Amino acid sequence: AQSVAQPEDQVNVAExxxxxxxxxYSVSGNPYLFWYVQYPNRGLxxxxxxxxxxxxxxxxxxxxxxxxxxxTSFHLxxxxxxxxxxxxxxxAVRFFSGGYNKxxxxxxxxxxxxx
Amino acid sequence: DTGVSQDPRHKITKRGQNxxxxxxxxxxxxxxxxxxxxxxxxxxxxxxxxxxxxxxxxRLLSDRFSAERPKGSFSTLEIQRTEQGDSAMYLCASSLGLxxxxxELFFGEGSRLTVL
Numbered sequence: 001a002q003s004v005a006q007p008e009d010q011v012n013v014a015e016x017x018x019x020x021x022x023x024x025y026s027v028s029g030n031p032y033l034f035w036y037v038q039y040p041n042r043g044l045x046x047x048x049x050x051x052x053x054x055x056x057x058x059x060x061x062x063x064x065x066x067x068x069x070x071x072t073s074f075h076l077x078x079x080x081x082x083x084x085x086x087x088x089x090x091x092a093v094r095f096f097s098g099g100y101n102k103x104x105x106x107x108x109x110x111x112x113x114x115x
Numbered sequence: 116d117t118g119v120s121q122d123p124r125h126k127i128t129k130r131g132q133n134x135x136x137x138x139x140x141x142x143x144x145x146x147x148x149x150x151x152x153x154x155x156x157x158x159x160x161x162x163x164x165x166x167x168x169x170x171x172x173x174r175l176l177s178d179r180f181s182a183e184r185p186k187g188s189f190s191t192l193e194i195q196r197t198e199q200g201d202s203a204m205y206l207c208a209s210s211l212g213l214x215x216x217x218x219e220l221f222f223g224e225g226s227r228l229t230v231l
Binding site: 002029034042043044045046049056090092102103104105106107108 | 119121148155156157158159160171206219220221222223224226229
């Protein structure tokens with residue numbers, strides 16, 4: 001079955017330190033992978049996506065993500081965290097099934113950046 | 116603002132009442148999605164439209180739920196005889212479906228339903 005896992009409910013990091021939010025997936029075929037961010041009482045905002053090509057993908061707000069096919073992972077990273085990065089982060093995978101593209105989300109990881 | 120808009124943002128209703136949510140997608144987007152999000156969970160797929168055709172419905176979408184997109188533009192999601200378990204954030208998203216492309220979804224800010 002197709003699935004996305006975010007193994008950490010919450011990640012705590014000090015401002016200025018690097019951050020990593022983990023994501024692993026299980027999908028047949030070549031996955032399209034996405035990261036979204038959700039601020040309180042707001043909808044999801046697209047951060048970045050991996051389709052093909054370079055395994056390191058750069059996105060909005062200084063975030064990047066590394067696709068690792070052998071480990072079936074797509075971890076979100078940022079070299080230097082900001083307090084304003086504190087939010088809920090969702091990994092998602094898109095796959096083709098039953099004639100249509102489907103997008104499924106992980107349960108989310110809450111990122112808390114402390115001053 | 117030319118993003119996805121949803122109305123109302125928050126609806127409080129009594130159990131057994133009907134509620135309807137509206138979604139206006141980005142104008143050139145032909146695909147429209149409804150998701151449901153409960154506290155501490157990621158969005159769960161409910162249904163998907165390509166233009167006016169409803170192409171897929173999740174098993175989460177019981178017969179009390181109905182969605183329409185009559186002219187391929189805005190969409191409505193109606194819940195009949197609401198139950199407390201229907202309390203959630205209902206998210207609408209749209210995308211431009213191009214063959215061979217994996218376009219990202221653009222989400223609205225959601226409609227929060229509270230069933231008392």
